[in-house]
Amino acid sequence: GIARGIFSNEAGLGSAPIAHAAADVDHPVKQGIFGVFEVFMDTIVVCTMTALVILTSGVINLDTGALADGTKVKMTAREAKKYKKEEGIIYSVGGDGTLLEVLNGVVGSKNMLAVIPAGSGNDFYRSIENREEMSFPVDVGKVNDLYFLNCCSIGIDAEIGHNAGIMKEKHIPRKQIYNASIVYTFVKYKFKEIEFELNNTKKTGEYTIVTIMNGKAYGGGWVMAPNADVSDGLFDIYFVDRVKKTSIPGLLLKVMKGTHEESPHVHKRMADRIKIKSKENVIVGADGETLD
Numbered sequence: 261g262i263a264r265g266i267f268s269n270e271a272g273l274g275s276a277p278i279a280h281a282a283a284d285v286d287h288p289v290k291q292g293i294f295g296v297f298e299v300f301m302d303t304i305v306v307c308t309m310t311a312l313v314i315l316t317s318g319v320i321n322l323d324t325g326a327l328a329d330g331t332k333v334k335m336t337a338r339e340a341k342k343y344k345k346e347e348g349i350i351y352s353v354g355g356d357g358t359l360l361e362v363l364n365g366v367v368g369s370k371n372m373l374a375v376i377p378a379g380s381g382n383d384f385y386r387s388i389e390n391r392e393e394m395s396f397p398v399d400v401g402k403v404n405d406l407y408f409l410n411c412c413s414i415g416i417d418a419e420i421g422h423n424a425g426i427m428k429e430k431h432i433p434r435k436q437i438y439n440a441s442i443v444y445t446f447v448k449y450k451f452k453e454i455e456f457e458l459n460n461t462k463k464t465g466e467y468t469i470v471t472i473m474n475g476k477a478y479g480g481g482w483v484m485a486p487n488a489d490v491s492d493g494l495f496d497i498y499f500v501d502r503v504k505k506t507s508i509p510g511l512l513l514k515v516m517k518g519t520h521e522e523s524p525h526v527h528k529r530m531a532d533r534i535k536i537k538s539k540e541n542v543i544v545g546a547d548g549e550t551l552d
């Protein structure tokens with residue numbers, strides 16, 4: 261735009277060529293070389309170095325748009341709410357984090373929500389990509405005051421997602437952030453007692469994972485609920501018993517493959533609501549958003 265034209269290489273404005281053409285020099289070719297050098301330095305060198313600094317410094321989370329200090333970009337939800345009184349289609353272009361933000365701006369309006377998967381996980385999209393209908397109703401979950409579409413979890417999986425932010429601050433290579441978070445969480449994780457009320461039944465215990473699934477997969481393709489239906493009015497809720505830490509890697513491997521339901525430590529329930537309490541502070545993950 262105008263700012264780039266004036267402060268970078270003035271591409272398209274024509275003022276730089278006019279300045280070069282009016283220069284009083286003995287060798288016009290040299291002046292032309294100066295003009296070429298100016299564009300090269302401003303566009304190729306300066307802009308490239310700026311991009312490299314942003315990409316390598318960890319200032320911005322490239323998946324979620326969050327700043328390194330944890331400040332979440334809320335513009336998508338605010339923008340969606342501007343059209344609350346209209347009837348249209350609001351598009352979410354990004355991953356599950358972006359979809360979560362757009363969802364919280366669309367809920368309560370007459371607008372339809374469309375998904376264009378362009379993120380790193382796109383887990384909710386995995387649950388709807390093979391549907392023949394172009395338009396269909398889906399269930400929406402709510403934890404505290406936050407609406408979610410795909411899943412909500414408590415336990416080691418939620419803490420892995422939370423600790424991924426810590427790994428990013430340590431400038432670990434992007435492709436290894438999640439693996440580093442798994443190792444970090446495995447060492448630091450402490451089981452916490454929770455009480456839940458489900459289908460008029462109360463139970464208290466310590467669990468490795470408690471996951472409320474609306475979609476089929478989470479965590480970038482972990483098929484936690486292979487038979488989930490986003491339009492059946494029910495959550496697929498999984499309770500994974502407390503197990504020895506040495507058994508957790510094998511259990512997580514089964515979750516990644518979608519074969520965990522065969523384990524005697526994994527229990528599944530179906531319900532449209534669940535109430536969870538804990539005397540200790542717990543990390544809750546909801547479509548990439550961390551609550552505590």
